[in-house]
Amino acid sequence: MTENEQPPFTEENSPTDGTPAVRSLRELIDRVTGRSLESAVPQEDAGIADVVPFPFLALVGQPEMKLALLLAMINHNMGGVLLIGPRGTGKTTAVRSLPELLPQAPRSLCYYGCLPEDIEAGGVDAVCPDCAKKYAEDEPLAVLDQVRLVELPLNARLEDVVGGLDERAALQGQIRLRRGILAQADRNLLYVDEVNLLSDEVVDAILDAAAQGYYLVRRGPMSSTYRARFVLVGSMNPEEGRLRPQILDRFGLRVVVRGLPNRDERLEAYKRAHAYLTNPRQVSAEFSDASILAQEDIQAARDLLPQVEIPDKVSQQGLELVERLKVDSLRAEITMFEAARAHAVADARLKVTSEDLLTVAPMALRLRRSNFIDDYFTQYEFEEQELTNILDDIIPQKKPKKKKGA
Numbered sequence: 001m002t003e004n005e006q007p008p009f010t011e012e013n014s015p016t017d018g019t020p021a022v023r024s025l026r027e028l029i030d031r032v033t034g035r036s037l038e039s040a041v042p043q044e045d046a047g048i049a050d051v052v053p054f055p056f057l058a059l060v061g062q063p064e065m066k067l068a069l070l071l072a073m074i075n076h077n078m079g080g081v082l083l084i085g086p087r088g089t090g091k092t093t094a095v096r097s098l099p100e101l102l103p104q105a106p107r108s109l110c111y112y113g114c115l116p117e118d119i120e121a122g123g124v125d126a127v128c129p130d131c132a133k134k135y136a137e138d139e140p141l142a143v144l145d146q147v148r149l150v151e152l153p154l155n156a157r158l159e160d161v162v163g164g165l166d167e168r169a170a171l172q173g174q175i176r177l178r179r180g181i182l183a184q185a186d187r188n189l190l191y192v193d194e195v196n197l198l199s200d201e202v203v204d205a206i207l208d209a210a211a212q213g214y215y216l217v218r219r220g221p222m223s224s225t226y227r228a229r230f231v232l233v234g235s236m237n238p239e240e241g242r243l244r245p246q247i248l249d250r251f252g253l254r255v256v257v258r259g260l261p262n263r264d265e266r267l268e269a270y271k272r273a274h275a276y277l278t279n280p281r282q283v284s285a286e287f288s289d290a291s292i293l294a295q296e297d298i299q300a301a302r303d304l305l306p307q308v309e310i311p312d313k314v315s316q317q318g319l320e321l322v323e324r325l326k327v328d329s330l331r332a333e334i335t336m337f338e339a340a341r342a343h344a345v346a347d348a349r350l351k352v353t354s355e356d357l358l359t360v361a362p363m364a365l366r367l368r369r370s371n372f373i374d375d376y377f378t379q380y381e382f383e384e385q386e387l388t389n390i391l392d393d394i395i396p397q398k399k400p401k402k403k404k405g406a
């Protein structure tokens with residue numbers, strides 16, 4: 001730690017009775033992000049090319065992107081995050097830095113990805129014969145391991161994404177379902193780059209699973225339900241094609257990521273990138289204490305999330321906002337309220353305030369309106385009115401009681 005760094009959270013904020021207390025996560029991130037970095041000493045070449053991710057906390061600027069990703073790590077029920085912006089704005093770097101902020105997750109030791117919780121949920125039949133045997137002999141099916149980043153390949157087919165009949169088992173005359181990328185992403189982080197270039201059916205399957213936390217596969221007589229509780233992040237470069245409105249609507253938070261706006265920030269970003277290229281381990285080590293604190297806070301926030309409430313006054317404000325913006329999709333308020341709950345708990349509160357709403361609303365509500373739908377309804381209302389007028393002319397109602405609009 002450098003000497004100019006403030007001490008970590010003060011004692012009065014820390015848990016005393018054993019219950020997890022969330023300190024202000026946002027404050028931690030803001031503070032750590034702004035600190036100065038020691039100049040990196042070139043790394044001795046160990047001859048091992050293992051990848052040390054750039055620390056999330058070392059990212060310069062982009063507060064909205066960081067906040068959106070943070071909220072998505074705390075609350076899965078937001079429909080994930082979509083990052084929209086040109087290349088070179090740090091989207092992928094930010095996403096790749098996220099796993100270290102997530103708590104460890106059980107990693108299956110089996111080709112089929114069987115987990116002990118599958119047995120808890122569906123009995124021994126829910127896992128492969130090998131794992132059923134292991135379970136009976138009290139051998140572990142999984143080990144605790146660092147959360148992984150699962151990147152969806154651009155050429156992924158629906159079959160790869162949701163899973164399908166297992167050809168390996170079929171060769172031995174067995175019929176089994178093979179789990180797909182979505183099931184492998186359970187408890188991990190799923191990154192879908194260039195989401196605008198994927199087929200709608202693939203993106204739909206991903207967004208369905210992300211929204212529900214599980215998905216069902218049916219192939220002939222076989223069906224299987226897989227858990228898919230992942231943090232979903234999509235990204236796209238609008239220069240390469242637009243995202244169809246029905247797909248765009250299904251993403252939770254939307255962040256438009258632009259280049260860093262001021263010179264100081266750009267210079268700092270350059271220095272950090274340089275330090276990281278010179279010695280990734282040193283940069284990682286400089287942020288590791290703060291990263292561990294952030295990871296603990298994210299876990300505590302996740303644990304407390306079910307207790308977070310939205311007072312009636314605040315939900316009414318949110319609904320008025322959606323109404324006045326003329327957003328039709330119910331997903332708008334689901335995302336907004338879920339994000340507001342995550343924002344409150346990230347700030348160590350169990351009640352959502354208007355300020356939480358104020359912070360998350362732009363991310364939840366932007367890019368939700370469609371000119372097409374606006375025009376469509378205007379046209380529809382015009383036609384309805386005309387229809388009513390003509391009908392009234394031909395068959396006059398005894399008691400005229402016209403309602404405006406449709």
Ligand SMILES: [Zn+2]
Pocket residue numbers: 110111112113114127128129130131132
């Ligand atoms: Zn297995």
